[in-house]
Amino acid sequence: METMIGMQCFVRSAEAGSFSEAARRLGMTSAAVGKNVARLETGLGVRLFHRSTRSLTLTEAGESFLHEIRDGLTSIQSAVDNLASAGGQPAGVLKVSMGTGFGRVYMVPLLAPFLEKYPAISPDWHFDNRQVDLIAQGFDAAIGGGFELPPGVVARELGPAHRVLVAAPAYFNERPAPASPADLHAFDGIFIRSPQTGRVRPWPLRNGSNQQAPVTLRVRMTMSDPEAACESAQMGLGIALVSVPNALPFLLNKTLVRVLPDWYVDGGTLSLYFAAQKLLPAKTRVFVDYVVEHFRTQELARHFSAF
Known part of the structure; x- marks a missing residue:
């Protein structure tokens, strides 16, 4: 078991590039991770990492060892977890x-x-x-x-990852709602910033006939959270483009309504x-x-x- 803990510390350290990050992922101290890796190196008789005050990189032997044990270690850990079930x-x-x-x-x-x-x-x-x-x-x-x-990752599909345009009903009290995507340029938009890229992705709208059109809303504001975008739209600050799961509670309580309900953004699938x-x-x-x-x-x- 001590050897398996050492291998686990080694694999996580190689993936993370540091003992401290590996320790965070494993719920251990950085010193404990370093000692377990050192003990493993002593037992194997080879150095697995090049260490410096700023970096942690694999040696040639470490790269080979990581390739050999990573998948097997995952299977062993799964077997131990299943045996340890209460x-x-x-x-x-x-x-x-x-x-x-x-x-x-x-x-x-x-x-x-x-x-x-x-x-x-x-x-x-x-x-x-x-x-x-x-x-x-x-x-x-x-x-x-x-x-x-x-x-190394698989997925089970849960449903579509569609996005829709929504706004507060009162937002259109003093102006007509857009009748087509071409009308969107006259309205303020509330956009979601991608957490991966930090940018607003230029999603195209599409309809049931698979026609496409750009989203030409004026950028009034940008949010990193879809629920915050829905709440902003609820206050009448503009038209938001958000995922259906995030918009659904607001649509059900009628604080938001669909804009251009025949049009949507196809974001792929929602998966586990x-x-x-x-x-x-x-x-x-x-x-x-x-x-x-x-x-x-x-x-x-x-x-x-x-x-």
Whole structure:
């Protein structure tokens, strides 16, 4: 077990590029991670890292060793986690990343019934609109839309990742609502800044006939959070372009209405991401199955569609 801990510290340090970041991901101290790696090097009789005060880089032997053990170590850790499950039930810390507004509205309500069914699982949920590096940052799963599938990660589709234009009903009291995308240039826009690039992505609108048109709204303001954009639109400050899951609570309580309801942005799919491995930890497997089944029974894919 001591050797496995050393290998785990080595792999996480190689992925993170520092002992301190690896320690944060492992829930250990930086000194403990460094000692475990040094003990592993002594046992192997080779140096795995070049160390300096500013950097930590793999030696040639370290690169070869990392390539050889990374996948096997993941399988061993999964097997240990499954054996350690309480009374044969899924157990352990479940680290999941999800968008702030999406998580609060659609995932937090699942906590009570999920934990009632799996009481030995301890959720460690991170609410962030930024895409995470699932494997390198030690997440068991992540939920998001429009992400490219990185190597070593698979996804279960939950629904469409559509975006729609919304505004407060009173916003059009003194002016007619746009009748076509060509009319948007006369209106103020509330945009969402990409957490990955820091820029506003130039999404094209499309309709059921697959015609496309640019979003020509004047940039009135830019937000990093879709819920804040919805709340700003609710105050009559402009037309917001937001994802359907974020807009849905506001549309249901009628504080926002669809603008150009025949048009939408196709952002791909909303998916549940997790590591591609043959022996998936029981805690991750039951979480994935639970969320997928909940989305199916509640028909959330249909609700999240712009049509």
